[in-house]
Amino acid sequence: MSRSGKSSNKCDRNAASGSRTNQGSSEASYLDHEIAHLTRLGSExxxxxxxxxxxxxxxxxxxxxxxxxxxxxxxxxxxxxxxxADCCHVLSRYLPINGPSVVNNMGSHTYVSQFSADGSLFVAGSQESHIRIFNVDAGWTVQKDILARSLRWTITDASLSPDQRFLVYSSMSPIVHIVNIGSAETESVANVTEIHEGLDFSLGDDDDDDYTRGIFSVKFSTDGRELVAASGDNSIYVYDLPTNKLSLRIQAHESDVNTVCFADETGHIIYSGSDDSLCKVWDRRCFGTKGQASGVMMGHIEGITFIDSRGDGRYFISNGKDQVVKLWDIRKINSVRINEEWDYRWMKYPAHARNMRHPQDQSLATYKGHSVLRTLIRCYFSPTYSTGQKYIYTGSADSYVYIYDLVTGARVAKLDFHLDAVRDLSWHPFYPALVSSSFDGVIAHWEFPGGNEEPVPAKQRRRWRREHL
Known part of the structure; x- marks a missing residue:
């Protein structure tokens, strides 16, 4: 996770005119797989x-x-x-590249930024204990300003329940806190104005070093009854909310588990990614008898920072410290690892390693151009409703937002505004709007330029930053 440093600031906007500079890998440029055909069916x-x-x-x-x-x-x-598909073909041409407008300045490194499933709420979490929930439909007003309880280092993750009544947040501690965001209070100070209940993911371990058991990622299940969490003790945890206890611990990897998510709405399959450079697939229906991963996906040559599921129980993407996003089909399984001694938190990625390929790479495609350094940079599929999931978008340590075409691998946009690493970002589920959050503390809102106007020139954006940041 990031400690210090400053990123560069350059301008490269090839998306304004809809042009597609091919910055993807050769694998992605020639992607001819079932997912390519599914993407075309959903967006052509x-x-x-x-x-x-x-x-x-x-x-x-x-x-x-x-x-x-x-x-x-x-x-x-x-x-x-x-x-x-007709609607997606039209909507997906209108990329959210204009602006941006500033939603808020969190005042410290911002680690988390996510729309709710219906796009009505937006959650942002920063290093200085604050989690703000904005009401998008009410003009981005602050609906809830949460002061986190027992924070260790930073807010590492936050997740809204499907019914949008509760929020869980994690830090470098085995305790995940849950707070009722549907209450009348706008200011939520733990144990002062409201109770932030602590959910213990430690299994009563005697280890005094809570940092080694910190939670890097926590997510609600689709039905809102369970939480899945990725821990620094190399494990995955599943917490059952109705019974208020841990229901499963998987000693999943050989190093920190940085990211975890449910594969689809059933909750049976879990994806995990670790600093051991492996992505793993876990099927809870047969875990009791097998006690091991259903699949090991190899291809990254450095640690995994984030995984996003396509939601179909079959495909997912991963961001890696080897500076690439990879696309996976869980029906392809393998097992080796190449790993050099370097620390992504403060070292540059070795130039000679940028074109290295894992000898047993089973990924479908690789997307290059962004930078994964200093923190656990996140990546996502674009929304189903408006784009047919035809794009992949990611933050970057070089302060830009990158958008890639899933099938061709082309970089379709590179958004320039932030002064520091963009760790998290979120595309509105229904509209051509994207929100990015950065270590510069700013939450920025990008939209499609209506009325055929050109995006705001980089010179004007830089002038605004000098005056306001």
Whole structure:
């Protein structure tokens, strides 16, 4: 995790005109796999719209919204309306690259920033104990300002319950706290204005060094009844909320487990990533008899900082300290490891290692260009509703936000505003809007430039930062 340092500040915006500079890896550029076809099915228009502009669909060139409206009025698809894929084809062309506007300045390194599932709330957590919940629908007003309890080093993660009544937050401690965000109080000071209940993930261990058992990642299950957590003691924990006790501990890796998540809404399958450079797949339905991972995914040559599931129980992406995002299919399994002695918190990544490839790499594609240093940089699939999950987006230690095309590997946007590492970011589930949070303390809101206006020039953004930060 990051301790100090400052990132560079440069400008490179190739997305404003919709151009796609191919900065992806050769693997991603030639991705020909089931997920590529699923992505196209979910984000490309009905083939009958090619009647409007002959040959465009065959060449995979964008069909304009005007052409699609003509095709809809003429009922070329036979439906008389747009399908979800048709809508995604239109919406996914409008990337959130304009601005940004500043939502808030947290005043310290900001580690967590996430929209709720319906996009009505936004959660941000900083190193100086504050977690703020913004009401997006009410003009980004602060609905809850939470002062964390028993903080160790920083807020490492925070997660909203599916019903948006509760929030859990973690730090470098085996105690995860849960707070009721539906109460009337705006200022939530632990054990003063409200109770922040502590959930013990330590199993009563006698180890006095709580830092080695700190929680790096915590997530609610889809039904809100369980929490899954990644710990510095090399373990994964599952906590049952109705019974208020740990239901499972998996001694999962040989080093810190930095990230964990449920694979889909069933909660049966869990993905984990560790500093041992491995991603693992765990099936809880057969764990009692096997007691080991269902799959080991090898390809990263350094530790894993974050995993995001596509939500289908089959595909996920991972960010690694080897400076790449990788795409995985859990039906491909393998096991070796290459790891040099370096510390990503304060050392540059060795230049000679940037093009190294794991000899048993089983990933489907690799996306390069961003920087994974100093902290556990996060990456995500873009939303299903508006983009058909056709993009991957990630923060970066060089202060930019990067957006890649899932299928081609092209870098479609590189957003410049922040002065320091961008650790977390979140794309609105329904609108072309993205929020990034940085170690400069700023929460920035990016939107699609409506009315065909150009994005705000980098010179103006830099002037604003000099005046306000």
């Amino acid at each position: 228009p009905n083939e009958h719209f090619s009647r409007v502009v002959p040959g465009k669909l065959r060449l995979r060139l964008p069909i304009s919204p005007v052409d699609m409206l003509v095709g809809r009025e003429a009922n070329y698809s036979g439906r008389g309306r747009f399908s979800s």
